[in-house]
Amino acid sequence: MAPVAAVDITSRETYADGQPFGESGPFERIDGVLHFTADPASPANAAITDIHLAQRDEHGLVRFSSDFTLITPTEP
DSSP states (O other), X not given: OOOXXXXXXXXXXXXXXXXXXXXXXXXXXXXXXXXXXXXXTSGGGTTXXXXXXXXXXXXXXXXXXXXXXXXXXXXX
């Protein structure tokens, strides 16, 4: 399992010009980057191809990141 180590929000804006969607109301779009860590020695990560070859940080963990987009109600 690769837990999220950090979240960077790169942009936040009104979605669909603020048009409400039923009882949920208006939505917003949040874009960013999720930063993960994975322990190559963990059995939970054994299915990750070649993880044992990846560069490790000072704690022996493999770090990687992924872009994300979240569409969420502005007032949940």
